[in-house]
Amino acid sequence: MTALTNLLDLDPAQLVEYCGELGEKPFRAKQLLRWIHQFGAHDFEAMTDLAKSLRDKLATRAMVAAPAVISDHTSTDGTRKWLLDVGQGNAVEAVFIPEENRGTLCISTQAGCAVNCRFCSTGKQGFSRNLTVGEIIGQLWMAEFELRKSKNIAPGPKGERQITNVVMMGMGEPLLNYEPTVTALKLMLDDNAYGLSRRRVTLSTSGVVPMIDKLSQDCAVALAVSLHASNDTLRDGLVPLNKKYPLRELMASCKRYLEFAPRDFVTFEYCMLDGVNDSDANARELIALVQGRSGSEAVSCKFNLIPFNPFPESGLKRSHNPRIKAFAQILMDAGIVTTVRKTRGDDIDAACGQLAGEVQDRTKVQERMQKMVEYQTKFGKNFGRIVEVFE
Numbered sequence: 001m002t003a004l005t006n007l008l009d010l011d012p013a014q015l016v017e018y019c020g021e022l023g024e025k026p027f028r029a030k031q032l033l034r035w036i037h038q039f040g041a042h043d044f045e046a047m048t049d050l051a052k053s054l055r056d057k058l059a060t061r062a063m064v065a066a067p068a069v070i071s072d073h074t075s076t077d078g079t080r081k082w083l084l085d086v087g088q089g090n091a092v093e094a095v096f097i098p099e100e101n102r103g104t105l106c107i108s109t110q111a112g113c114a115v116n117c118r119f120c121s122t123g124k125q126g127f128s129r130n131l132t133v134g135e136i137i138g139q140l141w142m143a144e145f146e147l148r149k150s151k152n153i154a155p156g157p158k159g160e161r162q163i164t165n166v167v168m169m170g171m172g173e174p175l176l177n178y179e180p181t182v183t184a185l186k187l188m189l190d191d192n193a194y195g196l197s198r199r200r201v202t203l204s205t206s207g208v209v210p211m212i213d214k215l216s217q218d219c220a221v222a223l224a225v226s227l228h229a230s231n232d233t234l235r236d237g238l239v240p241l242n243k244k245y246p247l248r249e250l251m252a253s254c255k256r257y258l259e260f261a262p263r264d265f266v267t268f269e270y271c272m273l274d275g276v277n278d279s280d281a282n283a284r285e286l287i288a289l290v291q292g293r294s295g296s297e298a299v300s301c302k303f304n305l306i307p308f309n310p311f312p313e314s315g316l317k318r319s320h321n322p323r324i325k326a327f328a329q330i331l332m333d334a335g336i337v338t339t340v341r342k343t344r345g346d347d348i349d350a351a352c353g354q355l356a357g358e359v360q361d362r363t364k365v366q367e368r369m370q371k372m373v374e375y376q377t378k379f380g381k382n383f384g385r386i387v388e389v390f391e
């Protein structure tokens, strides 16, 4: 017996090809895409505008299967986390963060991670395997339709979309699982599937320089880079990949990426580690780095400071709040938009560094807007265009 083809693994072009193999016209692929990704259908019998003969063929040769849900928890702040079975004892997470005007899903691209950043608990687990396209897009598929089901919202384009933004910030380094990641991205952007704009999809990387360049050509979505250090010596110790692609190369690739990016800035993520990377001198060194005054290319950017989530093996501590504030102030005084990420979903271990990522909250929006007016007066009216990390 031949294995069933999981249609979640196929991007729009591959689905056309697959329909061709079944002796079907290309428009059938569009219909299938809509049924699967817009209506959340997995039962071919329910796809009523497909010919009966096609439904019968699909029933014996294909399936629509996302990773099975092992657990499903909702935090008191509304954050919802699913633990998903990806086989052979591996599990990954998808985390949904509801906010006033948007819903962000943080997804994983690998089971475990080989990069082994010092402050990341995923890295400490080691690398198990790359996720398939179906396992990556299946997180979005499962989450969107589970969320709709719990709110009694109809599937299909008429029902209110629950996930408006996707961030690839969960387990794994997406650019080390390149092809499946890009295929999944293309499905997210396709109008017959999720139709998300490139600005609303963010890929976060620890800095795989050649693949940043490749992504700029293949599918330039918004880019976030896990920076975490202001010089190579420090970064070598925190993000081991830096030894291969040092800051000078990383900054140059970010600059090149911006020519193709949907936004005119790169988001630099910076995990605040007590006594390690959080001094005034570090902040000033960072400014010199991104402004191109330390031998690297200048990069239009904003900073997202992430209070570290301590875990026992790390031997690291979270920077104190006044230190984070002072650090942010130095960056802002240099004209760099800086936000401090509020940890969400702490009570269900969905906070950043606890396997999956999360995004900043909007509770301080008023405060930031006020600050923004101040900075616009100081640095020009366009300054405030970049207020939020993931819009």
Ligand code: SF4
Binding pocket: 113, 114, 115, 116, 117, 120, 121, 122, 123, 124, 170, 171, 172, 173, 206, 226
């Ligand atoms: S921070 Fe990202 S790249 Fe680094 S170990 Fe964790 S999952 Fe991997």
